[in-house]
Amino acid sequence: MGNKTTLLLLLFVLCHGVATTTMAFHDDEGGDKKSPKSLFLMSNSTRVFKTDAGEMRVLKSHGGRIFYRHMHIGFISMEPKSLFVPQYLDSNLIIFIRRGEAKLGFIYDDELAERRLKTGDLYMIPSGSAFYLVNIGEGQRLHVICSIDPSTSLGLETFQSFYIGGGANSHSVLSGFEPAILETAFNESRTVVEEIFSKELDGPIMFVDDSHAPSLWTKFLQLKKDDKEQQLKKMMQDQEEDEEEKQTSRSWRKLLETVFGKVNEKIENKDTAGSPASYNLYDDKKADFKNAYGWSKALHGGEYPPLSEPDIGVLLVKLSAGSMLAPHVNPISDEYTIVLSGYGELHIGYPNGSRAMKTKIKQGDVFVVPRYFPFCQVASRDGPLEFFGFSTSARKNKPQFLAGAASLLRTLMGPELSAAFGVSEDTLRRAVDAQHEAVILPSAWAAPPENAGKLKMEEEPNAIRSFANDVVMDVF
Template sequence: MRVVRSFGWRMIERPMHIGFITMEPKTLFIPHYLDSSLIIFIRRGEAKIGLIYKDELGERRLKSGDIYHIPGSAFYLVNTGEGQRLHIICSIDQSESLRLGAFQSFFIGGGTYPTSVLSGFEPETLSTAFNGSMMAPHVNPTATEYGVVLRGTGTIQIVYPNGTQAMKVKVAEGDVFWVPRSRTEGPFEFFGFTTSARKNRPQFLAGASSVLRTLKGPELAAAYGMSNESLNHLLEAQRESVILPSASAAPPDMAKKKVDRVQKAMRSYDSDMIID
């Protein structure tokens, strides 16, 4: 995928960026999250698109000449044409809550290249997220999130969109922080607020309401290089949605197996963002 960015001049209230996607026959554009609206035009070929709409997975088949709008969310593309390349032209309309000319995107699937955003979290964090107390890893599409610690101590872990760790820091009573992630022993209370009055629905990356569970299917399994059965076992293990139970209650051997299994899944696929 190649993106041509707008200059973002002051007279342009909402600059747009143009993208070009070329896919070989029977390939998958790895599940991707974009915080801005995407309008795609099928210049040549046929495709199947999957995206999250009203917390459910929706799929649509498109052919040459079709135009389709994807609101800021997680999505994937499959080249369904027999023996032909898929050529797509798309426009990216930046999220209104972000600074001029900026938009954010990251891969949900993938392993080494491209790196999944989940790779930035430590294996112990992921093992708790996928089945273990912590607040599920998430992203706010249209706002920055702040919090004030009211009682106890906790740990904040933040990752970059490229799947590397940005920060891991301990917080205590009276501290102000961005994006809560987990806690240590003892209760942890915080008060949080976001910077946007617009409708902002956190997109969870783990848990029963995660975008991964909504997107689960052969396409997501292919993105992680694992079977549908293994993917379902991993995603269905966590029954909670927002506040996830602690993995510390599990026996040491079980906890280690969870860490090893999740770590292997997050790094299982070594390929390009468009895969066979």
């Protein structure tokens, strides 16, 4: 009886939450109901920058009180032997290596740390922490999906990069200081500091090998080791700095020394400076649920502590052909999801019981589902559907399933529930108990047909805009 009372209380809380969400949904636009497309689908990407060596696109989070927290989704594509120049952001950044190998260098506790990342690896970079990224895959593009947490941002743009070694505006953040300031800070002549900090650079992502046009960084790489070290000492030396400034200088020196090392040399994670290890979703994480129809993984802060700082969780789900992730509700977080492969359908319901949206989804599509909203995903009959995403809470996710062997309806079964549905308890029990599978269900009858990828959204006149044909989305 106690368990049933607790579940009824939980159901009441969920109903109250979705009712409040519904009111906010209508109030956000002065009483005008938003279209499903503008509410759930993240379809308008912004190109942050593009160079010959790579590019970055960002999907900006929707506004409005309906969402628990806002999050932007970024896509980074880098050519072989390219560098995402040293920088720091005003936002927390979680990177997921979709494809390729990378060397990540960053400042951790005032020391330089470096990590070798491979497909499936996750890493969290706190706001304000200097980092760089190098594509070390032999002849392979590097593709990265990232969450950008705007909770710490300046609020000027989607996010703000502060480039240390040049960037979108072809200048280092240090270029904003007068030559006299830089002369004093680096204890170097004006000629040298102007040569370093006023050069035209190649943008945020640049090549760092001999097969492309020389740049400031490639020219530096061509120097002999002793010449490199001497140049670095000139750049970073300041004999009159106090002890705190010396520590900072040493950190920056280590950052530059590592960047200017051989890009394609083997990285063994030897110099990690005590930094947290990366986490591989494919190798390190066991499925939280698995049956003949698919599996699901949800990574929380208790399993990977770095996620606790930005308070963000991660999910990865794979549905076999024709299967369905049962209708469910997330009571603690929004979900921002990217379709990695395959296609199928996304069904979302409004809190009042009406259908919010039924739409075809395919590789490259991005969508968000607010907490409390019931939804499910269905894989097409001719292939599996895999999707990856971020949730807006690092707490252990406990989705409430509304159908299947592990559903709330089974647990709540009794005269109170049958009365709410207006049927006898026996009738309701037979209907609820008919499904013997839990969480991921066999549903060939409900799966979209083989040409599902060509169909348009039922509730909207326009199809989801996919990035599958964009350069950055060849990650998929």
